[in-house]
Structures are given as structure tokens and as C-alpha cells.
Amino acid sequence: MLKKIKDYDFTLIFTPIVLAAFGLVMIYSASMVVAVVEGHDSTHYLVRQSIWFxxxxxxxxxxxxxxYRYYQKLMKIIIIGVIVLLAGVLIFGTTVNNARSWFVIGPLSLQPAEFAKLALIMYLASVYSKKQNYISQFSKGVLPPLIMTVGILGLIVLQPDIGTAAIIFLIACTVIFSSGIRLKHLMLLMLLGLTIVALALPSMITETRIDRFTGAYQPFQAPDSGGYQLIQSYLAIGVGGLTGEGLGQSVQKLGYLMEGHTDFIMAIIAEELGFLGVVIVISLLALIVLRGLFIARKCKDSFGSLLAIGISSMVGIQAFINLGAISGILPITGVPLPFVSYGGSSLLVLMASMGILNNIAMSVNKEGTRHETEKRNNVATTEREIHRGGKRWVNYNR
Structure with a gap:
């Protein structure tokens, strides 16, 4: 039992748990006033997130x-289940922030698009790992899985949830690129993707999305509308300085910065814990991503390697988009900060993903231990044979 425990990756055990626990503290700090204003107890959002945690x-x-290898055998069930959920939410789902993306189950809400991220990673890793012998053939090795990918993206865009669709698209590109696809095929896919976006762009352009772009890149031209949220984020980040105003001392959370416990939680962290708090959170997120990529590199199984790359890219891409939004680099898309922001479905999927990554790490470590044992046994056998040979040589000369 102890040997089995040692095979797990303790970095990928403690780091996500520390981030999620820290997230509970910051969610409570950022949401207590909002919860009371909405007519709830001050611990309303903390309790819900604690349940999901x-x-x-x-x-x-x-x-x-x-x-993790068993997921390949369950792939049909997993992918069909996700498609049913994504289709079902369009019919029976609850609309939140102009998007029909949620199933409300009692006090909890479930967002199927979050589960679609992990399901698609598994699907692409499974399919492309089986197509390694002819991955250089576009029609046979590259194209078929893309049909399923486009279908899932289409169901998410219909909600509409452009932020999640963008994340899934970037994750899919990362897995496909890592599978060994030829460069010219990659360029062809990028051209195809740009063509689809260009054709769909007229129907996607709405006044709200135009305000988001204007607010991201010209916030002070619309301080009371599209640029308001980003300006409040700037104020929170600027006030925090190096060490922050102190835990619980944020002013922006008092009704100025909306969504402070969800998409803009890093702005509250910057205000209360300063630049040092931001650096620590980003460092822990980077540690998870880099550790996952290290495991992917060490894994000899192509399915496990692509699965680890997909999970690592999911954390990294989501963190980049969230941080880009609160700093004005990217438009606001409603993407939560991994492990830290309020959001039960996101946290559940991320924790499950870390469990899968740990299982891959355990497999890699067991394989490494086995090779080391075989190497030591081979060396010991060789030494014994040399020793015996020397004795025979000495006896013969006598």
C-alpha cells in the first residue's frame, strides 16, 4: 500500500487542493456583501462552493x-452522454446571463459545457492515439475526429457560450498538434477554422459583444457601460500594490466590481493580498500545467500522453483567458479562474482531471520503478556471471 501511495504525484495532489481551499477563503471574502444584498446569508456562496469542493x-x-486506460473502453458512453447533456440543456436548461447553459438541481447548478471539455480531451486523445500509424494522412488520420469536435462546439455556441467554446477549440488544437499532425495539415485546419469563424461572424455580432470588445480595449470611452467592469478591475489591482489592503478589506467588492467572486476574483485577490498574492496563485497554476506536461513527456503510452497534455492545456488556457480578461488583454468572456473562482461544475471537472493526471503519473512512476528494478537485476546478474566466470578461470588454471 505504501509503495502504491509513493507512485502518486504529490505536487498534483496538494497544489490543486491548496488552490481550491484558498479559493473558498477568497470566495467568502468577495461574496459576503453580494450574498446579503441578494437576500441570502453571508456564507451563501461559500457553503455552495464547499459542497462542490x-x-x-x-x-x-x-x-x-x-x-486511465479504461476510459478508452468507455469512450462511446462518455461522448454520447455529453452530447445528450448539451442537447438537453438547450431544451430544459435554465438561462443565466443570456445563456441557456445550466441545469438547476435543488440548490446546485450543473453546467454541461464544463464536462464537455474533459470528455472531448478524452475523445481526441483516444482517437488520435489509435491513428498514430497513419496520422500523416489527413482524410483518414486527422479529419474524422474533427466532425465530432465541430458538433460539440456547435451545441455550445448555440447556448450561446462563446467563452467555453473558445477554450474547447484551443484545447482541441493543442491535442491535435501534439498528436503528430503534419504542419501543412495544421495550416489547413487553421484556414478551415478561420473560414468557419468568418462565415459565422455576422450572426455572432451583437451589441453586447461589441460592448465587450470596446470595454476591453477602450474602457474609458464607455466608463458607465462596456468599460465599467474593467475600470473597476484596474482600480482593485492598482490599490492592492505589493502586499494588498489585507484579507477581507476590499472596497471594490462592496457593489462596485460585479462578479468579484467568479470571473474577477483575481482582481479581489490583487486588492486584498497585493502583487505577492497574485504571483503565488499564478505560480501554483503554472506548477500544475508544467507538472502535467512533464508527466505527458514521460508517459510512453500515447493515449496517456495526449490525455495529460489536454488536461494541462485546459488549466493553462482557462487561466490565461481569465487573467487576460481582468487585465484588458482579452475581452471579458465569463471564464472562471481554475480552482479559485466560484463555480461548482468547473471545480468538479478540474478536480476529477487532477485525479486522472495523478493516475497517469502513477503509471509513469510504476513503469520507471520497474525499469530501474530490471536494470539493477541485470547489473547484479552480470556481476554474478563475471564473478563465477573468474572462479572457473582460476580453477581451470590450477
Missing amino acids: SIGLVAFVLCALFP
């Missing part, structure tokens, strides 16, 4: 124990 810990343990 507990469920996430269970999912983490189960996924860490479940052999």
Missing part, C-alpha cells in the same frame, strides 16, 4: 484510483 475531492480520489 467536497464532491470534487471524492471525484479526485476515484479518478486517481481508476486506471
Whole structure:
């Protein structure tokens, strides 16, 4: 049992848990006033996120124990299940922030698009790992999985949830690129993607999205509308300085900065804990991504390697888009900060993903231990044979 525990990656055990626990503290700090204004107890959002955190810990343990190679056998069930959920939410879902993206189950809300991220990573990793022998053939090795990818993206765009669709698209590109696709095929896919975006762009342009772009790149021209949220984020970040105003001392959370406990939680962290708090959070997120890529590099199984790359890219891309939005580099898309922002579905999927990554790491470590044992045994056998040979040589000369 102890040997099995040692095979897990403790960096990928403690880092996500520390980030999620820190997220609970910051969610409470950022949401207590909002919760009271909405007529709830000050711990309303903390309690909900704590429930999801507990469920996430269970999912983490189960996924860490479940052999990752079995997901290939369950792939049809997983992908059909996600498609049913995405189609179902368009019919029976609840509309939040102009998007029909949620199933409301009692006090909790479930967002199927979050589960689609992990399901698509598994699907692409499974399919492309089986197509390695003819990955250089576009029509046979590259194109078929893209049909499923476009279908899932289409269901998410219909909600509409452009932010999640963009994340899934970038994750899919990362997995496909890592599978060994030829450069000219990659360029062809990029051209195809740009063509689809160009054709769909007229129907996607709305006044709200135009305000988001204007607010991101010219916020002070619309300080009371599209640029308001970003200006408040700038104020929070600027006031924080090096060490911040102190935990719980944010002014922006008092009704000035909306969504402070979700998309803009990093702005509250900057205000209360300063530049040092921001650096620590980003460093922990970077550690998860880099550790995942290290495991992908060490994994000899192509499915496990692509799966680790997909999970790592999911965390990295989502963090980049969130941080880009609060700093004005990217338009505001409603993407939460991994592990830290309020959002149960996101946290559950991320914790399950870390469990899967740990299972891959355990497989890699066991394989490495086995090779080291074989190497030591081979060296010991060789030494014994040399020793015996020397004795025979000495006896013969006598």
C-alpha cells in the first residue's frame, strides 16, 4: 500500500487542493456583501462552493484510483452522454446571463459545457492515439475526429457560450498538434477554422459583444457601460500594490466590481493580498500545467500522453483567458479562474482531471520503478556471471 501511495504525484495532489481551499477563503471574502444584498446569508456562496469542493475531492480520489486506460473502453458512453447533456440543456436548461447553459438541481447548478471539455480531451486523445500509424494522412488520420469536435462546439455556441467554446477549440488544437499532425495539415485546419469563424461572424455580432470588445480595449470611452467592469478591475489591482489592503478589506467588492467572486476574483485577490498574492496563485497554476506536461513527456503510452497534455492545456488556457480578461488583454468572456473562482461544475471537472493526471503519473512512476528494478537485476546478474566466470578461470588454471 505504501509503495502504491509513493507512485502518486504529490505536487498534483496538494497544489490543486491548496488552490481550491484558498479559493473558498477568497470566495467568502468577495461574496459576503453580494450574498446579503441578494437576500441570502453571508456564507451563501461559500457553503455552495464547499459542497462542490467536497464532491470534487471524492471525484479526485476515484479518478486517481481508476486506471486511465479504461476510459478508452468507455469512450462511446462518455461522448454520447455529453452530447445528450448539451442537447438537453438547450431544451430544459435554465438561462443565466443570456445563456441557456445550466441545469438547476435543488440548490446546485450543473453546467454541461464544463464536462464537455474533459470528455472531448478524452475523445481526441483516444482517437488520435489509435491513428498514430497513419496520422500523416489527413482524410483518414486527422479529419474524422474533427466532425465530432465541430458538433460539440456547435451545441455550445448555440447556448450561446462563446467563452467555453473558445477554450474547447484551443484545447482541441493543442491535442491535435501534439498528436503528430503534419504542419501543412495544421495550416489547413487553421484556414478551415478561420473560414468557419468568418462565415459565422455576422450572426455572432451583437451589441453586447461589441460592448465587450470596446470595454476591453477602450474602457474609458464607455466608463458607465462596456468599460465599467474593467475600470473597476484596474482600480482593485492598482490599490492592492505589493502586499494588498489585507484579507477581507476590499472596497471594490462592496457593489462596485460585479462578479468579484467568479470571473474577477483575481482582481479581489490583487486588492486584498497585493502583487505577492497574485504571483503565488499564478505560480501554483503554472506548477500544475508544467507538472502535467512533464508527466505527458514521460508517459510512453500515447493515449496517456495526449490525455495529460489536454488536461494541462485546459488549466493553462482557462487561466490565461481569465487573467487576460481582468487585465484588458482579452475581452471579458465569463471564464472562471481554475480552482479559485466560484463555480461548482468547473471545480468538479478540474478536480476529477487532477485525479486522472495523478493516475497517469502513477503509471509513469510504476513503469520507471520497474525499469530501474530490471536494470539493477541485470547489473547484479552480470556481476554474478563475471564473478563465477573468474572462479572457473582460476580453477581451470590450477
